[in-house]
Amino acid sequence: MTIITILGFLLIIIGLWGMLTRKHLFRIILGFSIIDTGIHLVIVSLGYIKGRTAPIFDADLSPIDAINRIVDPIPSALVLTAIVIGLAVTALMLVYVIQMHRHKGSLEISDYEELKW
Amino acid sequence: MILTIIIVLGILMLAAAFMALYLKDLLSAIIASGAISLMASVIYIILAAPDVAMTEAAIGSGLTTIVFLYALHLVRKKQEDKHD
Amino acid sequence: MIKRFFSLIFVVLLALVFLPLVTEIKPLSELGMTSAKYAEDGAAELGAANLVTSVVVTYRGLDTLGEVTVLFITTAGIGFMLRRKTILPEKKRRASEILKSGTSFLLPLIILFGVYIFVHGHLTPGGGFQGGVVIASAIVLLMLSDINMHPDHNILNWLESLSGAFYVIMGILGLILAGGFLDNRFLPLGEFGKIFSAGAIPVIYSLIGLKVGAELVGILNKLGREDK
Amino acid sequence: MEHGLLISIIYAFISLSVATIWGLLLGGIMMKVVARAHGRFGPPFWQPIIDIIKNNARRTSISHGIMYFLGPVFRIAGGMGTFLFIPFIYGSMVFGNFSFAGDLFLVMYFIFFGQLGMALGAGESGHPYSAIGVARGLSQMTAFELPFALSIISIVIQYGTLNITSIVAAQQGGILHWTLFTNPLATIAALIALQGMNMHNPFSIVIAPQEIPIGPPTEYHSNFLGLLQTNRGLFNIAKLALFMNLYFGGATNLFSMLIKTFGIYMITVIVGASFPRFRTEQSIRFFLGVPTVIGILAVLVTGYF
Amino acid sequence: MVNPIYIFVIALFSAFLLPVIDKLGRKVTLGVFYLSLTAIFAVTLLWFRAFGEGALIENIFTAGSLPPFSINLRMGTIEAFIMLFVNFGALLGAIYLYGKLLENKVYALMLFLTLIMGVNGLIMTRDIFNIFVFLEITSISLYALIGIKQDARSLGAGFKYIIAGGLASAFLLLGIIYVYRITGNLNLDLIISENPLLLSKGGLIALFLVVVAFLIELKPWPANGWALDVYEAAEPGISAMVASLVAAGMVFVFYKFIPLLPHSWHGMLILFGMLTFVFSNLTGLKQKNARRLLGYSSIAQMGLLMAVLLLVRRFNDAMDIRYALSDIAAALFVNHFLAKAGLFWLSGIINKEKARDWSFNKQPVLVLLFAVFIFALVGLPPFPGFWAKWTLITKLAQYNMIGWIVPIIIGSLLEAAYLLRWFGATIKREQTEQVIIPRYKILPPLLAAIVLVIIFPSFAPYMTGMKTMFFFPLLAAAVLWLLDVMPERMRGMVMILILAAFGWYIYPLAKGIVLIFEFMFIAGGIVISLASLNSARPKQGYWEFLVMLIMSLALIPLAKSSMEFFLAWEFMTVSSWLLILRGKNGEKPALTYIMFSLGAALLILTAFALSFAETGELGLVLLSNLNIYAIPVYILLALGFLVKAAAMGVHIWLPGAYSEAEDEVTPIFAGMMSKISLWGFILLFGYMGNKVLGIFELPVLLGWIGVFTAFFGALMAVFQEDIKYLLAYSSMSQLGYMILSVSLLSHLGWTTALYMSVTHLFFKGMLFLAVAGIVSRIGTTKMYEMGGLIKKMPASFISVLIAIIAVSGVPPLSGFGGKWLLYTALIEKGWYLQAGLSFFAGAIAFLYLFRLIHTIFLGQLKARFREVKEASLWYIVPQFIFVGAIMAISMFPNLILKPIMAAVETQFPSHVNWDGYTVITALGYWNGNAVMMITMGVFMVPLIWLLVRVNMVQKVEQFNIVYAAERPDRPETTHFAYNFFAHYQKAIGFLVKEQITNFWNSVSEWFHSLSATFRHIYTGNGQTYALHIIIYIVVLYSLLGVK
Incomplete structure (x- = not known):
């Protein structure tokens, strides 16, 4: 349904806004994870067809008439990978923040500006 | 019926998103972001994508929050050593 | 201050960029070209009940291989970045009573549930990743409850490396014996809906489950140690 | 060359001696006129000849080096060469000189030959005044060469040839055919340039008789000075002959040559006598101002109308 | 053929097993690591060789089903070519990082392997989501590898990189999913074939998102602050990988998406x-x-x-x-x-x-x-x-x-x-x-x-399709470089032999005017480089660049196609620039020189490009039948050659370049290299003749530029205190004459130009060699510090004397011939005012020439030069070869005039006729031989007169001069040399007050300030960089007019 796609895009916008304006490093990473969740929502919502069930064959869903009874499996397959990649990136960013904090002792993005021009 | 659940969940998620960004205390901000993932996995159930729901629940709300908390712990630990 | 103002303007403009995506594209009415084919003869070809799993493991097997590599790199990266000599945390206050007894009761259940998920990956929703994460959360619960208990480092390593290596071997077997790299048909498809069906999918998925579980425990283990 | 080599050398020798004597006499007359202008009698008009004889009769002389020794040789060679390349008297065998070897440009550039030699010799002497004199002389020379070159160019455009004899031929037949009348602008520019060439008063800073002892030739004496003085006479006549041929219709016989050269020389002498002395930069600025404009006008007039 | 999938298998297999193998010790792990990298490189090499032999493009399928339903990889010629370099670079990068990999934990090795796998994957895969996965693998391994150098700067840079990379992959993911939603499949080849589906409103935006994600990864200008920090702060080995491998992968992925982009x-x-x-x-x-x-x-x-x-x-x-x-x-x-x-x-x-x-x-x-x-x-x-x-x-x-x-x-x-x-x-x-x-x-x-x-x-x-002859300069330089072990003089001899052999080789190819230029370059080159044999000190790189310069100069006139011309031209520029750089403080002049020369080279390149555009081939001869682009090509070529000829306005590189280069090299620059611009003009006028732009004809304009160069060159030379600067300006002014005469486009004009260029080679070569000799003895190039050297260095004096007589054009010597030809040609053509101005410039030339010879040789000898010896024979011999040549030309001008006139005959009808030794033109006549005879005769008479009484002449030593009866004590006070033409300076000094140099300095200043303003957009703040990316996306979206 499009309502969920809209919800997804709103989450992306909020995450982006948080990432662009909040100074604290943790908040930036939180913004990132919100963007990721938003994107995953959009992806899955695009695969959904009204009034259809999950693409898993069992007793009452035989493979023969599956074509007009199941939801699109590919988006959920892609999202699986996307979620784990999202986790990977978030974990790495957190480690970077830990190391930066260990070296510079500050958690403000504006303190890491010695590389410029 | 489903539509009302979705709308309610949607509003909750947006609220949680704002809380995650603007709450003073970091710990509760992280919890808020975990909540967003939880509600998102409920929506995935509605969208007939059980695999994704499980993954989102496990990784999104579970693991990401744990990693965040550990990171917070490590950073807090360092700050206390410095102050005292 | 003006940076905040600029951010506001351009985030709104970006939203406008996304607007047509939402308005122009109507919700899906029937399956696309590829998913229609998957729906028709996905089950027949690969014999897996869970269509998503068959897509994830075989049809788009290279993605999942990439996916596992991503997780593998993250563990390596975190281990690499936090490579300071870390000391074991000194005795802090012992875990609360409830946690300890709860863990002793819940632990086997969670592990059993995790194993169930990735063994039945091709039949019921869930699979390697979800199963691995559940097992990892079980181990974390154990670590929290019993502070001085730490998963032995090289068991994790061996587990991780071997499962990764076997996964690649599975791929090569698919290439040599069956149609292409990561093809699951080099093992008999077995009876549809049963545990030993869908060729190599369950084997691959359990290998992934073990690997993901080991990796996530590794990540949490490295994060958990305080450094000097 | 119609007649043999030996004969032409003898002829050249004759015309050279005539020119030198006449040049020296002109120098003496000039000294007489200036003296009269200053209200005194001045030396006899053959005084330059006496000087030369006196200088050459000296028993001792010193030399600062080879170039110093060769300076006067260059100088007199320049004078003689310039003279020999100009047909002295139109139509006469004896005074035809060697004008077959080169045309107007050769003569113009041969003037530099003498200047260069003199400069080198003076430089070798090591005397600072001679070097300063040379610097002044060369600067002035470049300045007055510009109007002179422009007038020469306008004449070449007018007569369409560089051959001096044909230019003189074109001016025969009455006074009105002289370049003075057919191309007055060029003649005026040339005459102003002549004032600089002869280093008469407004532009006499180079030798600067009163100020420092006689500019470049400061260190010269005895027979070196003798050579220089003979050259002053000869070189003077060479220039006058050139001007006579180009602007005043050349000379068909010896007598008209004497009158014309005397007349031209007297213009510069009279102008010189009544002027104070310019500093070098003033003279440079002067030459690059009005005379050059006249020269350019002359070229434009003859060239494009 | 080996299935390219094995690249992934090898990489992953060893990556997974490395932590375990590490138990057996780091050496073993490194062994496995390098083995797997070499194996990957070997696989790519096999494929590349197969494609070399004409194999067709291979599609590799995975998961046993056809593309849209599974991921497929493609291995084509381009893929193999790029992967060959990627894997070769990876191997080299790994070897470079050996030290770092040894001391760090095993993770670095695994990360490197996955990075390589990611890049290979990016290149091969044809599935868009798979591109996203491989992109993530590459980026994440890079994020981690940047962490090798643990300091605040590299961590900050890494964090900014992750933010930018994360944003880019977020947009990519969105784009991919919408492309899938519209086209129904994820396979790139199928999407390209069903392109029209994407042209709907939503489709275009999806495509835009995907493309903009790759653009951000390619570090576009305004939004690439983060990339610069990574290059600056990361470990050099890693930045090398980022700059080469990862960039290669990204560019190729962008290339794969181009067919999708709407025109x-x-x-x-x-x-x-x-x-x-x-x-x-x-x-x-x-x-x-x-x-x-x-x-x-x-x-x-x-x-x-x-x-x-x-x-x-x-x-x-x-x-x-x-x-x-x-x-x-x-x-x-x-x-x-x-x-x-x-x-x-x-x-x-x-x-x-x-x-x-x-x-x-x-x-x-x-x-x-x-x-x-x-x-x-x-x-x-x-x-x-x-x-x-x-x-x-x-x-x-x-x-x-x-x-x-x-x-x-x-x-x-x-x-x-x-x-x-x-x-x-x-x-x-x-x-x-x-x-x-x-x-x-x-x-x-x-x-x-x-x-x-x-x-x-x-x-x-x-x-x-060029003749291999045009690579000889490089070859000769390499040969000489290899003979590094031989003593310096020996290498010099070898170089001269090579030059002679080269000259003999190209002799049959050159005819007419080209032959004259070849004579100048080869013969002149050999004679002048004799002087460089004087010192036995090792000269690093001297002979190589010299031989490269002379041979490339000799090749330019032989070039038939614009390609050959441009190649030889660039060789000349490079070698001359390197020679200047060798000079003691040659750094700044060398930079000005190379900037002007490269500017000129690019002008010429554009001109040739335009001519290629119109005629379709590269032949130089086709320049003659251009018509659409005739004027622009004409102007561009003329500008290029003017810059090379150091014409007025673009001359500021010349004095620095000539004087800072080594003394033995400057004669080659002044005598020969400047003539190449003359050849350029001959080429230009020869093929394209006279062109009219608006109201005035271009050759007339060039003529005026030539005259002004001559005039201002001479004027600037007068006020110089340093010999080499004086001679540099003098050769600039001489070149002005040549440009003037060549742009006359008449038989006499070209004869003058060629005659002048040959004679200019002789006397300028002599002057600079003499100066080199003097400087090698005296040590300073400042004229006022010298004086009175005639007594110590008579041979140099004679050659300089002959040279200045020839340069100033005083009759007996060959210089007058050049002046005479010039003026007759000018007046015949009707360029009267140019004739007047060039005469004035000629007169000014007289000033600085006399200043040169006076301040060095005449005047008072300084105390410290009392025991100075004559310049070494290596300098004197070439000078006297030139003296002999000048005397020969002055004695028998038609020795050189006849061949030149014959050569120019091919271009313009000659109406000059000969009568024995006299050259007769419509205007005037000149008999060089007779003039020489008469001058000699006229010179001998007074000489004999003085020699008769020479015994009475008594030589005196230095200070015996008429000095108001005192004895001057120190030579410094009585040697008049400093500011020799002060009055000239006061009179018309204002004309040469550095306007042009200030102009060019302000141009470079302007560029620097512009660069300063633009670099301030990189504030260093990670968030600002993220904002830059968003702004970049929005601006690109609106500019592309995605409707």
């Missing part, structure tokens, strides 16, 4: 690419940090490569895309790949933060490597970059996209500026401490340089 977008994307190229190079001007400078350069090259990939799409309507693409983009890619990786490795070895602290001129290996990489990047001849720029500009002109040539020229000039400035400064800086080079660290740059040099033959011949 309306191409223009805008090319513009953005060009903007990145120009502005990154512009900001590079102000860079102090070495690696950040390299970062700017690699971003610029990526921008150019992206623009070229799009431009090349438009070329292909006429030609097979393979040909068009393969030589431009491939050459640019290879050039950038190897050079940039090499430079980053070098920066790792030298390990100095500031570009100013780089100094290693005592270590030839490092110097050579640095030179190879910088020259490749700047696009100088023997390297692929040169061919790429040449083909690119010619193709651009051919498809009349002339507008795009301008940014390419500006960008490459800016890049040349800061790279060559850096090179010059590094080479000239005295080396203080030895740079320790670990064995494994020097190997990768060495291999990269070797491949860079070897690879060019594979591009050159089949593209241009």
Whole structure:
């Protein structure tokens, strides 16, 4: 349904806004994870067809008439990978923040500006 | 019926998103972001994508929050050593 | 201050960029070209009940291989970045009573549930990743409850490396014996809906489950140690 | 060359001696006129000849080096060469000189030959005044060469040839055919340039008789000075002959040559006598101002109308 | 053939097992690591060889089903070519990082392997989501690898990189999912075939998101602050990988998406690419940090490569895309790949933060490597970059996209500026401490340089079909470089032998005017380089550059095609620039020289490109039948040659270049190199004759420029205190005469030009050789410090005397011939005012010539030069060869006039006739022989007169002068030399008050300030960079007019 796609895009916008304006490093990473969740929502919502069930064959869903009874499996397959990649990136960013904090002792993005021009 | 659940969940998620960004205390901000993932996995159930729901629940709300908390712990630990 | 103002303007403009995506594209009415084919003869070809799993493991097997590599790199990266000599945390206050007894009761259940998920990956929703994460959360619960208990480092390593290596071997077997790299048909498809069906999918998925579980425990283990 | 080599050398020798004597006499007359202008009698008009004889009769002389020794040789060679390349008297065998070897440009550039030699010799002497004199002389020379070159160019455009004899031929037949009348602008520019060439008063800073002892030739004496003085006479006549041929219709016989050269020389002498002395930069600025404009006008007039 | 999947298998298999193998010790792990990298490289090599033998494109399927339903990889010629370099670079990078990999934990090895796998995957996969996964693998392993160097700067840079990378992949993911939603499948080839589906509103936006994600990964100009920080702060080995491997992967992925892009977008994307190229190079001007400078350069090259990939799409309507693409983009890619990786490795070895602290001129290996990489990047001849720029500009002109040539020229000039400035400064800086080079660290740059040099033959011949003769300069230089072990003088002899053999080789090829130029270059070159044999001190690189210069000069007149001309021209520019750089404080003049020369070279290149556009071939002879582009080509070529001839206005490089170069080299510059511009004009007028622009004819304009150059050159020479500056301005003024006479376009005019150029070679060669001799004895080039040397150095005096008589044009000697021909030609043509001004310039020439000879030889001898000896024979002999030549020409002018007149006859009908020795023209006549005889005669008479009484002459020593009866004590007070023409300065000194130099300085100042303003957009804050990315996306979206 499009309502969920809209919800997804709103989450992306909020995450982006948080990432662009909040100074604290943790908040930036939180913004990132919100963007990721938003994107995953959009992806899955695009695969959904009204009034259809999950693409898993069992007793009452035989493979023969599956074509007009199941939801699109590919988006959920892609999202699986996307979620784990999202986790990977978030974990790495957190480690970077830990190391930066260990070296510079500050958690403000504006303190890491010695590389410029 | 489903539509009302979705709308309610949607509003909750947006609220949680704002809380995650603007709450003073970091710990509760992280919890808020975990909540967003939880509600998102409920929506995935509605969208007939059980695999994704499980993954989102496990990784999104579970693991990401744990990693965040550990990171917070490590950073807090360092700050206390410095102050005292 | 003006940076905040600029951010506001351009985030709104970006939203406008996304607007047509939402308005122009109507919700899906029937399956696309590829998913229609998957729906028709996905089950027949690969014999897996869970269509998503068959897509994830075989049809788009290279993605999942990439996916596992991503997780593998993250563990390596975190281990690499936090490579300071870390000391074991000194005795802090012992875990609360409830946690300890709860863990002793819940632990086997969670592990059993995790194993169930990735063994039945091709039949019921869930699979390697979800199963691995559940097992990892079980181990974390154990670590929290019993502070001085730490998963032995090289068991994790061996587990991780071997499962990764076997996964690649599975791929090569698919290439040599069956149609292409990561093809699951080099093992008999077995009876549809049963545990030993869908060729190599369950084997691959359990290998992934073990690997993901080991990796996530590794990540949490490295994060958990305080450094000097 | 119609007649043999030996004969032409003898002829050249004759015309050279005539020119030198006449040049020296002109120098003496000039000294007489200036003296009269200053209200005194001045030396006899053959005084330059006496000087030369006196200088050459000296028993001792010193030399600062080879170039110093060769300076006067260059100088007199320049004078003689310039003279020999100009047909002295139109139509006469004896005074035809060697004008077959080169045309107007050769003569113009041969003037530099003498200047260069003199400069080198003076430089070798090591005397600072001679070097300063040379610097002044060369600067002035470049300045007055510009109007002179422009007038020469306008004449070449007018007569369409560089051959001096044909230019003189074109001016025969009455006074009105002289370049003075057919191309007055060029003649005026040339005459102003002549004032600089002869280093008469407004532009006499180079030798600067009163100020420092006689500019470049400061260190010269005895027979070196003798050579220089003979050259002053000869070189003077060479220039006058050139001007006579180009602007005043050349000379068909010896007598008209004497009158014309005397007349031209007297213009510069009279102008010189009544002027104070310019500093070098003033003279440079002067030459690059009005005379050059006249020269350019002359070229434009003859060239494009 | 080996299935390319094994690349992934090897990489992953060893990556997974490395932690376990590490238990057996790090040496074993490293063994496995290098083994797997070599295996990957071997697989790619096999494939490349197969494609070499004509194998067809291979599609590799996975998961046993056909593409849309499974992921497929493709292995084509282009993929194999790029993967060959990626894996070769990976192997070298791994060797370079050996030290780091040894001491760090095993994770670094695994990360490196996955990085390589990611890049290979990016290149091969045809599935869009798979591209996203491999992109993530590459980026995440890079994020981690940047963490090798644990300090605040590299962590900050890494974090900014993750933010930007994360944003880019977020947009990519969104784009991919919407492309899938619209086209129904994820396979790139199928999507390309069903393109119309994407043209709907939503489809375009989805495509836009995907493309903009790749653009951000390609580090576009305004939004690439994060990339610069990574290049600056990360470990050099890793930055090398980022700059070469990862960039290669990203560019190729962008190339894969180009067929999808609607044509309306191409223009805008090319513009953005060009903007990145120009502005990154512009900001590079102000860079102090070495690696950040390299970062700017690699971003610029990526921008150019992206623009070229799009431009090349438009070329292909006429030609097979393979040909068009393969030589431009491939050459640019290879050039950038190897050079940039090499430079980053070098920066790792030298390990100095500031570009100013780089100094290693005592270590030839490092110097050579640095030179190879910088020259490749700047696009100088023997390297692929040169061919790429040449083909690119010619193709651009051919498809009349002339507008795009301008940014390419500006960008490459800016890049040349800061790279060559850096090179010059590094080479000239005295080396203080030895740079320790670990064995494994020097190997990768060495291999990269070797491949860079070897690879060019594979591009050159089949593209241009040139005669191999045009590579002789390089060959000769290499031969001489190899003979480094021989003593200096021996190498000098060998060089002269090579020159003679080369001269003999090209003799049959040259006819008419070309023969005269060949005579000047080869004969002049041999005689002048005799003087360089004087000292036995080792001269690093001297002979190589000298032989390269002379041979390239000799080759230019022989060039038949514009390609050959331009190649020889560039060889000449490079070798002359290097010779200037060798001068004691030659750094600054060398930079001005190279900037002007490269500017001129690019003007000429554009002109040839336009002519190629109209005629379709490269032949020089076709210049004559141009009509559409006739005027622009004419003007561009004329401008290029004017800059080379140091005409008024573009002359500021000349004095510095001639005087700072070594004394033995300046005669070659003044005597021969300046004549090449004369040959250019002869070529130009010969083929294109007279062109009219608006109201005035171009040759007349050139004539005026020539006259003004002559006049101002002479005027500036008068006020110089340094001999070499004086002679430099003098040769500039002489060249002005030649330009004037060649632009007369008449038989007499050209004869004058050629006559003057030959005689100018003789006397200018003599003058500079004499000066070299004097300076080698005296040590200073300041004229007022000398004086009275006639007594000590008589031979030099004689040759200088003969020279100044010849230069000033005083009759007996050959100079007068030149002046006479000039004036007759000018007046015949009707250029009267030019004649007047050139006469005035000739007179001024007299001033500085006398000043030269007076201040050095005449006047008072200084005390410290009392026991100075005559200049060494090596200097005197060539001078007296020239003296002999001048005397011969003065005695028998038709020795040289006849051949010149015959040669010029081919171009213009001659109406000059001969009568024995007299040259008779319509205007006047001149009999050189007779003039000489008469002058000799006239000179002998007074000489005999003086010699008769010579015994009475008594020689006196120095201070015996008429000095108001006192004895001057010190020579300094009585030697009048300083500010010799003070009054001249007061009179018309205002004419030469440095206006032109100030103008050019303000131009360079303007560029620097512009660069300073533009670099301030990189504030260093990670969030601002993220904002820049969002702004970039929104702006690109609106500009592309995605409807």
